[in-house]
Amino acid sequence: LIRRIMIQEIRTKTLLIACKDPDSWFGVRYRFNIYRGCQHQCIYCDSRSECYGIENFADIQVKVNAIELLEQELARKRQVALIGTGAMSDPYTPAERLYNLTGRSLQVLARRHFGVHIMTKSDLVLRDVEILSAIARLYCSVAFSIDTTDDNLALKLEPGAPLPSARFRAMETLAKRGIRTGVALMPVLPYLEDNETNVIAIVRRASESGASFLLPWFGLSMRAGQREYFYLKLDELFPGLRRKYQQRYGLRYDCPSPDAAMLAQVCRDECRRLGLICSMTEWVKTIRFGQLSLY
Numbered sequence: 001l002i003r004r005i006m007i008q009e010i011r012t013k014t015l016l017i018a019c020k021d022p023d024s025w026f027g028v029r030y031r032f033n034i035y036r037g038c039q040h041q042c043i044y045c046d047s048r049s050e051c052y053g054i055e056n057f058a059d060i061q062v063k064v065n066a067i068e069l070l071e072q073e074l075a076r077k078r079q080v081a082l083i084g085t086g087a088m089s090d091p092y093t094p095a096e097r098l099y100n101l102t103g104r105s106l107q108v109l110a111r112r113h114f115g116v117h118i119m120t121k122s123d124l125v126l127r128d129v130e131i132l133s134a135i136a137r138l139y140c141s142v143a144f145s146i147d148t149t150d151d152n153l154a155l156k157l158e159p160g161a162p163l164p165s166a167r168f169r170a171m172e173t174l175a176k177r178g179i180r181t182g183v184a185l186m187p188v189l190p191y192l193e194d195n196e197t198n199v200i201a202i203v204r205r206a207s208e209s210g211a212s213f214l215l216p217w218f219g220l221s222m223r224a225g226q227r228e229y230f231y232l233k234l235d236e237l238f239p240g241l242r243r244k245y246q247q248r249y250g251l252r253y254d255c256p257s258p259d260a261a262m263l264a265q266v267c268r269d270e271c272r273r274l275g276l277i278c279s280m281t282e283w284v285k286t287i288r289f290g291q292l293s294l295y
Contacts, residue, residue, distance in 0.1 A: 175210025
């Protein structure tokens with residue numbers, strides 16, 4: 001039986017979270033998440049881990065007072081900063097079609113002259129292309145999480161998300177509107193996606209779609225709660241693969257591909273050939289608000 005997704009409206013006391021190390025994540029100084037849970041239901045999602053305290057990641061909690069809080073908290077900020085969304089839950093999960101809270105938050109950020117970085121797996125971001133184009137005069141970037149160019153494989157790994165082909169098309173549209181776009185190539189699932197053919201295909205599609213960057217991590221993380229769900233899905237979709245994971249990684253959190261070093265070199269070489277930035281350190285150095293560099 002298919003379990004019906006529940007949507008619960010909640011009110012929260014705070015929204016913005018200060019980032020301890022902005023240079024390690026797209027230069028983001030503050031981040032926020034409007035939704036808890038995600039309808040994209042990627043089988044590997046770290047946000048399903050017990051430590052985040054989300055009882056059922058298939059259910060969606062909507063912070064209905066998010067816009068009010070964002071207005072209040074931004075009013076207290078005294079410095080230009082880059083605000084990020086999408087680290088814990090996709091800001092364009094299908095519930096956004098109903099609530100439009102991400103779209104409304106972008107309007108607040110634009111009015112208060114804050115830069116924006118968005119992480120998403122959804123082409124729904126195209127709905128907000130006009131406001132993103134306006135923010136881009138200051139600074140705007142969108143990273144699409146893509147770990148395969150194979151739509152059929154993606155249907156198994158990310159059953160509720162738009163297909164990678166749709167994400168690449170959205171990337172191309174945004175790039176043509178002057179919005180900095182690229183790929184977060186993470187995770188890269190060992191024994192499923194960690195091969196040279198897949199990595200090169202993603203780099204080339206990103207370049208063809210107008211990407212400025214491609215930032216990879218060749219592996220995945222596994223923690224209590226998420227690990228068990230991931231293994232159940234491996235048993236269902238890729239029988240026999242669980243054993244290879246258990247033998248190699250045990251209860252480790254950091255689970256790099258056996259070929260991580262080789263793939264990193266292949267990725268660097270192809271990105272260099274096509275003119276894509278593939279280092280977070282180098283990407284952050286390019287961030288400027290108008291004429292003002294973060295550096």
